Each structure stands twice: as C-alpha cells, then as structure tokens.
Amino acid sequence: GEETAQDSGEPELSPPPEIDCEVLDGDDLAEHTIKFGIGLAEDSPQGRAVQYFGDYLSECTDGRLTVDLFPDSQVGDDLEMMSGLRSGTLEMTYPSTSPAVSFVPELGVFDLPFLVPDTDAADRIFDSEVGDEMLAEFEGSGMLALAWGENGFRQVTNNDGPIESPEDVQGLDVRVMENEIQVTIWEQLGANPTTMAFGEVFSALEQGVVSGQENPWVTNYTSNFWEVQDYGSETRHVYTPFLFMIGEEFYNGLDPAYQDLIQEASDATSEYQRQVAREMDSWARDQFEASGAEVNVLDEDQLDAFREATAPVYDRWAPQIGEELIDEVRSVAEGE
Ligand code: TK8
Structure with missing residues (x-):
C-alpha cells in the first residue's frame, strides 16, 4: 500500500463504566x-x-x-x-x-x-x-x-484487488486463524488459505508470503495492516x-x-x-482508508452471494459442532 501519514486522531469514546467497589484492605491480603x-x-x-x-x-x-x-x-x-x-x-x-x-x-x-x-x-x-x-x-x-x-465482524484485506464477489477471492493467498472451520470457509470459496498465528501476519503480508488476511476494522487499523495492504473489503463474513x-x-x-x-x-x-x-x-474503517488503502463495503446482494457460496461449510461442520447447539445459538441470536 501507499503509505501516507495518517490522521493521528483519537476515536471519540464514551467513558468506561464507573468503578464502584468497597476497597478490600486487610493485612492478610497478598499482593x-x-x-x-x-x-x-x-x-x-x-x-x-x-x-x-x-x-x-x-x-x-x-x-x-x-x-x-x-x-x-x-x-x-x-x-x-x-x-x-x-x-x-x-x-x-x-x-x-x-x-x-x-x-x-x-x-x-x-x-x-x-x-x-x-x-x-x-x-x-x-x-x-x-x-x-x-x-x-x-x-x-x-x-x-x-x-x-x-x-467482531471480520473483513478481508489484500493486495490483489477489491473483493466484491466470491469470484474475487478465487486463488487468493489468504492467512486464516488456526482453526479448521475457517480453513473450510476459504477453501469453499476457492481461495488458498494458510493458517498462521496472529503475531506473524504483519510480516507475512509485508514479505508477500500471503496477499491477504481477514480481521475486524479495529484490528486491521490498530495492527497497522494498512501499511502493507492496498485493499479492504467489508465482507462481515464471520463474527x-x-x-x-x-x-x-x-x-x-x-x-x-x-x-x-x-x-x-x-x-x-x-x-x-x-x-x-x-x-x-467505523472510525477504524475510515482511518484504514485515510491511511491510503482502498475500501469497499458490500451491499446486501453482494453479501448474499457470499452467504450462498459458504453455506456448505454448515453441512461439513454441523455434525462436529452439534446441530442442536447451532439451532440453540441461532434462536438466541434471533431473540426467540
Ligand atoms: C489476536 C487474535 C486476533 C484474531 C486473529 O491475538 O488471529 O486474526 O482475530 O484478534 O486473537
């Protein structure tokens, strides 16, 4: 990516919850x-x-x-x-x-x-x-x-081009977390996933070992991935x-x-x-973009194409995770 001095602004954050406690003291309490x-x-x-x-x-x-x-x-x-x-x-x-x-x-x-x-x-x-x-x-x-x-919701960044459809990730060399279900998602999309610990991702991107990775905007920005990535696409493919x-x-x-x-x-x-x-x-997404990377946000139709293309991941993994658990989590998620 083209490196520009990014706006070093701080995000506007609400204050943390008040710390409301009775102070524990006593000589018997260890440090x-x-x-x-x-x-x-x-x-x-x-x-x-x-x-x-x-x-x-x-x-x-x-x-x-x-x-x-x-x-x-x-x-x-x-x-x-x-x-x-x-x-x-x-x-x-x-x-x-x-x-x-x-x-x-x-x-x-x-x-x-x-x-x-x-x-x-x-x-x-x-x-x-x-x-x-x-x-x-x-x-x-x-x-x-x-x-x-x-x-959070994970978004793809890479150096090949903007990702708008499942076709765009075909053949993409992408780092994924150390987790077999994540691997299946990217294989299902026709990408070329490599599992890697998070601490190695920045240098792997820098050295071109992989072209892309996926993480929430806050991580894509605060871990400085914008320095080594040209494109960020809001795919929200997994939370x-x-x-x-x-x-x-x-x-x-x-x-x-x-x-x-x-x-x-x-x-x-x-x-x-x-x-x-x-x-x-969204602040981190704006910062990522202001730092010189190109950002695109997928619309509902574009997301539907990803939903459809990754649906077989459920068939593959539901037996191991447990159909009942998946149903339960889904109904809690929907507020039922
Ligand atoms: C940080 C990781 C990171 C995760 C990943 O230790 O590995 O991509 O999203 O947040 O837990």
Whole structure:
C-alpha cells in the first residue's frame, strides 16, 4: 500500500463504566502482579479494556492487585499464551475463540459464516445460558473463561484487488486463524488459505508470503495492516468473540474476596470492551482508508452471494459442532 501519514486522531469514546467497589484492605491480603498478554495493540479495544481492568483491580484493592499488560503478541500468540496460563508463566490472556476450539469444540459455532447477524445478537448469545455454559466448559482445562469479549465482524484485506464477489477471492493467498472451520470457509470459496498465528501476519503480508488476511476494522487499523495492504473489503463474513481468561490454578489459589472482585471486574470489562469495539469500528474503517488503502463495503446482494457460496461449510461442520447447539445459538441470536 501507499503509505501516507495518517490522521493521528483519537476515536471519540464514551467513558468506561464507573468503578464502584468497597476497597478490600486487610493485612492478610497478598499482593499480586497479574501478567496479562494480548495479541493486539495497546490502543485496540482489547488493550484499552485490559487497562480498565487493571485500574479496576488496583482501585478496589488499594494497589494490592495490579495488571502488567504485554500487547502485540510480545509474550506469545493466542495458543502460546493459553499454554502459559496452564503452566503458570502467565496469569491472564484474551484470545479469539477460534484457536480455543481445541479445548472447547462447542466454540466452533462462532466460526460458522454469517451466523451472528449484528452486535445485538452477539450480546444476546453472550448473556444467555448457552453463553454461560460455553464459558464454563473450560473448568478443569487449566484455564477459566471469566467473560466474553468482542473481536467482531471480520473483513478481508489484500493486495490483489477489491473483493466484491466470491469470484474475487478465487486463488487468493489468504492467512486464516488456526482453526479448521475457517480453513473450510476459504477453501469453499476457492481461495488458498494458510493458517498462521496472529503475531506473524504483519510480516507475512509485508514479505508477500500471503496477499491477504481477514480481521475486524479495529484490528486491521490498530495492527497497522494498512501499511502493507492496498485493499479492504467489508465482507462481515464471520463474527468472532474473544475470551477473557485466567489461569485456573492461579485463580483457585487467590483469596475468595479477590476471586469475587476479579469476576466483577471481568464483567464490567466485558461491557466496556464491547462498547469500545463498537464505537471504534467505523472510525477504524475510515482511518484504514485515510491511511491510503482502498475500501469497499458490500451491499446486501453482494453479501448474499457470499452467504450462498459458504453455506456448505454448515453441512461439513454441523455434525462436529452439534446441530442442536447451532439451532440453540441461532434462536438466541434471533431473540426467540
Ligand atoms: C489476536 C487474535 C486476533 C484474531 C486473529 O491475538 O488471529 O486474526 O482475530 O484478534 O486473537
């Protein structure tokens, strides 16, 4: 892409939810620094949410609990950071659900194309019983999922040309997440998908190992993909969540008052992170475009062509994910 100095403006964001707690104090309460690793940038919704979470904990413990944020895959990629939680080298992380399906196969429901129509539907799923059940599935895995987050609607960026129809992605060398359902989507479209950890994507694009990748606008912008991509196309082909995770052994070893506080702070952070992600989405698209990339937004007819072309992904994966679960998630999404 042609690099231009982009407008370094900040997005306009609503204030975070008020931190409302009785400060935990007592000489018996230990001090902990929570190492929190994330794949995305400090100024992404994910990074901003972890900073809020850190403020929450330290304010409510008079500085006894603090958070040390390691952004940009500095301490590993999603799968490595999850291993870190299990082995105790890292306390918390915020991975996408897609690489976490090896622990909880039900999460594969979120890899199905065009399942979640809008963010209200995402909230209904997250705040439902089936949403709680999916998070609870991690118990015993060495990691606990405390809350949902929004990764968001994924949009394709690449260097071949604007994507308006399934024909446009035929033969496209595209990086996808480490998840077999994602691979099937792109194979079904006739593209040439390569799985790769997120931390390697920028240099793979820069070096031309792949021509494209797909992520929400906030990531496409805050991870600087505009520097190495000429085109961005709003395809919304799949909505993927984040998981707000903590090491199980670490959590179980904490004072019960800390455990309650961490759960409460996680819930507030989940609310805040979703708010920030939504407030930054179209801003990030504009920034991506203002940085010198060409952007196109698909209309309903164009999206229908993608819906139709990717429909066989359901037939292929529904038996593994579970037909019943898919139906349940769909009806919750529709508000039934
Ligand atoms: C960041 C990833 C990222 C995801 C991906 O750690 O891998 O493309 O969308 O957000 O989880």
